[in-house]
């Protein structure tokens with residue numbers, strides 16, 4: 001799976017970074033940086049928790065094209 005961010009919705013509060021810091025980081029310029037977007041099965045639960053914690057529903061998982 002791949003995690004994608006809808007930049008129009010992200011307010012860069014950093015809830016996702018607090019839960020999954022290997023994937024998300026709010027940069028010094030205040031924009032969210034996606035550090036990794038490829039999510040292995042073993043880390044899906046962590047990333048799903050981060051997605052659920054996003055107050056603006058800006059994060060989504062999508063299937064990676066084969």
Ligand code: SF4
Nearest residue numbers: 010011012014016054
């Ligand atoms: S929790 Fe949502 S709104 Fe906050 S930085 Fe992450 S993606 Fe953006």
